[in-house]
Amino acid sequence: MTLRHASPPLPAGSAVPAIRAVGLRKRYADVTAVDGIDLTVAPGESFAFLGANGAGKTTTIAMLCTLTAPSSGRIEIAGHDARTDPAGARRSIGLVFQEATLDGDLTAAENLRFHADLYDVPSAQVPARIDEALAVVGLTGHRDRLVRAFSGGMRRRLEIARALLHRPRVLFLDEPTVGLDPQARAQVWHHLRQIRRSRRITLFLTTHYLDEADQCDRVAIIDGGRIVAEGSPAQLKSVVGADRIDLRTADDAAAARLLRDRFGLPVTAGPRGLSLRAADSTRVLRRLFTELDVAVYEAKVVPPTLDDVFLHYTGHRIQDGTSPASAASQQADALAAPPVPSPEDAMRPAGVPPSASGAARSGGLTCDPPSGPRHRKRRTRVVPPSPRAPGAPEARGWRAELRALRMIWRREILHFARDRTGTAVSLLQPLLFLFIFGAGVAGLLPASGGPAYQLFLFSGILVMAAQGPAVAVGSSMLWERQNGFLREMLVSPVRRGTLLMGKCLGGTTVATCQAAILLAAAAPIGVPFHLGLYALLLVEIALTALAMTAVGVLAAGLVRRPQTFGTALTVVMAPLTFLSGAMFPFAAMPGWMAALALINPLSYAVDGMRRTVAAFLPDPPAQLFQQLSVGPWHPSVPLEWGAITVGGLLCLAAAARRFSRSD
Numbered sequence: 001m002t003l004r005h006a007s008p009p010l011p012a013g014s015a016v017p018a019i020r021a022v023g024l025r026k027r028y029a030d031v032t033a034v035d036g037i038d039l040t041v042a043p044g045e046s047f048a049f050l051g052a053n054g055a056g057k058t059t060t061i062a063m064l065c066t067l068t069a070p071s072s073g074r075i076e077i078a079g080h081d082a083r084t085d086p087a088g089a090r091r092s093i094g095l096v097f098q099e100a101t102l103d104g105d106l107t108a109a110e111n112l113r114f115h116a117d118l119y120d121v122p123s124a125q126v127p128a129r130i131d132e133a134l135a136v137v138g139l140t141g142h143r144d145r146l147v148r149a150f151s152g153g154m155r156r157r158l159e160i161a162r163a164l165l166h167r168p169r170v171l172f173l174d175e176p177t178v179g180l181d182p183q184a185r186a187q188v189w190h191h192l193r194q195i196r197r198s199r200r201i202t203l204f205l206t207t208h209y210l211d212e213a214d215q216c217d218r219v220a221i222i223d224g225g226r227i228v229a230e231g232s233p234a235q236l237k238s239v240v241g242a243d244r245i246d247l248r249t250a251d252d253a254a255a256a257r258l259l260r261d262r263f264g265l266p267v268t269a270g271p272r273g274l275s276l277r278a279a280d281s282t283r284v285l286r287r288l289f290t291e292l293d294v295a296v297y298e299a300k301v302v303p304p305t306l307d308d309v310f311l312h313y314t315g316h317r318i319q320d321g322t323s324p325a326s327a328a329s330q331q332a333d334a335l336a337a338p339p340v341p342s343p344e345d346a347m348r349p350a351g352v353p354p355s356a357s358g359a360a361r362s363g364g365l366t367c368d369p370p371s372g373p374r375h376r377k378r379r380t381r382v383v384p385p386s387p388r389a390p391g392a393p394e395a396r397g398w399r400a401e402l403r404a405l406r407m408i409w410r411r412e413i414l415h416f417a418r419d420r421t422g423t424a425v426s427l428l429q430p431l432l433f434l435f436i437f438g439a440g441v442a443g444l445l446p447a448s449g450g451p452a453y454q455l456f457l458f459s460g461i462l463v464m465a466a467q468g469p470a471v472a473v474g475s476s477m478l479w480e481r482q483n484g485f486l487r488e489m490l491v492s493p494v495r496r497g498t499l500l501m502g503k504c505l506g507g508t509t510v511a512t513c514q515a516a517i518l519l520a521a522a523a524p525i526g527v528p529f530h531l532g533l534y535a536l537l538l539v540e541i542a543l544t545a546l547a548m549t550a551v552g553v554l555a556a557g558l559v560r561r562p563q564t565f566g567t568a569l570t571v572v573m574a575p576l577t578f579l580s581g582a583m584f585p586f587a588a589m590p591g592w593m594a595a596l597a598l599i600n601p602l603s604y605a606v607d608g609m610r611r612t613v614a615a616f617l618p619d620p621p622a623q624l625f626q627q628l629s630v631g632p633w634h635p636s637v638p639l640e641w642g643a644i645t646v647g648g649l650l651c652l653a654a655a656a657r658r659f660s661r662s663d
């Protein structure tokens with residue numbers, strides 16, 4: 001049975017709740033993480049979701065923020081239906097994730113700028129908003145420092161600043177202070193209080209810290225995926241009602257016996273003395289000092305806390321750690337902390353469940369029917385569609401999407417420009433192939449070409465240099481998923497297709513730049529200097545990079561872990577490179593290998609570039625520069641590049657389709 005204090009009436013003029021969820025449920029393969037949650041949060045309210053580890057807090061917040069699709073149920077954020085108008089819902093929310101989701105390789109200001117562009121904050125306002133957001137969280141002096149050098153508390157404050165930048169109506173905070181030291185926690189809360197004072201923003205936070213929940217207007221206790229109690233901290237505590245009296249006496253055993261037999265009060269003994277509950281603690285204390293035949297050294301009255309409320313409704317204390325998902329862990333919790341009976345429980349007739357007595361006692365409570373399978377159907381309500389929230393921004397147009405695309409692209413370029421070591425290392429392999437492997441093999445082939453072998457190798461080296469960083473975009477997406485940054489993009493109102501396109505264009509540009517650096521090696525190995533040739537090679541490198549980036553992002557949609565992606569990449573790309581004709585001519589391949597080369601897309605890129613180089617050579621050795629052929633037919637160069645481009649675009653479409661469906 002769920003006990004709920006009636007939600008406060010919405011403030012005048014705000015008919016649209018900040019958050020409304022009805023019958024929210026999320027089922028993973030073998031776990032029901034959220035099991036039928038209904039809640040309404042008014043604009044300007046602060047609302048805490050209090051629950052132990054695994055209770056379903058993060059899953060609920062992920063659904064409310066449109067990051068995870070509910071298995072069933074309905075969500076509205078500031079009047080926007082999360083299913084039919086996810087962009088509207090996303091524009092209305094700011095989210096501070098449980099794990100840091102900042103880009104450590106960007107500065108604080110760059111992280112904020114990135115966010116402003118994703119949310120299409122008017123360009124003219126962006127510098128002032130960045131200054132303001134940094135000032136609100138006390139980070140003005142750290143504006144141009146790389147975030148990777150920030151402490152945990154500074155990162156969390158920067159995330160709060162970022163979440164506020166687009167002026168959301170609702171700020172979601174998932175365990176905002178988890179892992180922070182007490183000083184950093186205090187700072188975060190100081191800033192949150194300031195933000196609440198200065199803006200009429202709705203705060204929705206999940207926490208398992210009681211003091212944080214205690215500061216909120218309303219608290220919902222979640223256990224096993226269900227809300228078991230909801231109300232203001234004072235209302236919830238009033239359900240427990242009784243104060244706790246901690247006693248130190250001259251003889252605890254005798255005192256406990258007397259308290260039970262003479263006073264009729266259930267007592268628990270602990271390492272720090274005796275504990276009992278009393279609704280009228282003042283009267284009980286007076287009796288203790290006058291009527292108990294055992295000396296009382298110390299008596300401490302502790303008013304009910306949210307932990308007592310939590311214990312009352314869940315049967316375990318929140319500090320006990322994980323939510324008891326299984327009967328075994330429930331037993332362990334029960335053993336670790338047996339529930340202290342409240343006075344109502346003590347007075348309750350046998351057979352009446354504890355929460356029923358609480359409901360009977362507390363005025364102003366609303367009581368949902370029990371949530372067993374028989375009753376669940378009756379709880380499902382149909383919520384009529386809400387009008388659009390007043391002042392809600394217009395739907396995003398193509399300009400906003402273009403702006404986001406440019407920013408995502410720019411971030412890739414910034415990473416590339418700052419990672420000089422990475423660039424140097426990835427250029428090393430093709431250079432080693434060209435100058436060491438190439439020079440060595442050239443010595444073996446004096447009759448068929450000699451130094452011409454390096455000319456032959458050159459196109460393969462260019463493809464290799466473009467292909468590596470291009471495919472690696474898939475790996476970077478998986479790392480971003482793992483370190484959380486991808487969620488910053490996914491929770492924004494930007495279309496997923498735009499996010500993917502931005503990553504692809506960024507990857508294509510970086511890969512093209514890397515391979516273009518190798519054009520500097522063209523003259524030393526004898527490629528004639530001709531601007532037309534260099535321009536053609538640059539276009540071909542870019543087409544190769546685009547196609548391989550698309551392959552990379554498609555592959556990223558098929559695996560979950562970046563480590564798996566890295567291994568798969570080595571296993572797949574090494575044979576494809578050898579089978580592409582990059583290092584030996586098609587004519588030298590045995591029949592089975594030549595057949596495989598024909599179905600290898602890299603072969604067409606290598607062949608296309610090689611034929612471009614050959615067209616500018618005065619006398620290319622025929623044996624080395626033999627074209628790729630399907631029987632007697634030689635595909636033309638435009639056909640080869642057309643096939644590569646179409647193949648790349650098909651991969652991109654498949655990747656976009658997969659990306660738009662993933663959580």
Ligand SMILES: Nc1ncnc2c1ncn2[C@@H]1O[C@H](COP(=O)(O)OP(=O)(O)OP(=O)(O)O)[C@@H](O)[C@H]1O
Pocket residue numbers: 028029031032033051052053054055056057058059060208325
């Ligand atoms: N992607 C997933 N696949 C399978 N089970 C999941 C997934 N995400 C969450 N769960 C399960 O759903 C339940 C609720 O998890 P959730 O992360 O929402 O809890 P929480 O209250 O946020 O816990 P914490 O305080 O530790 O973050 C847990 O049993 C968890 O193992």
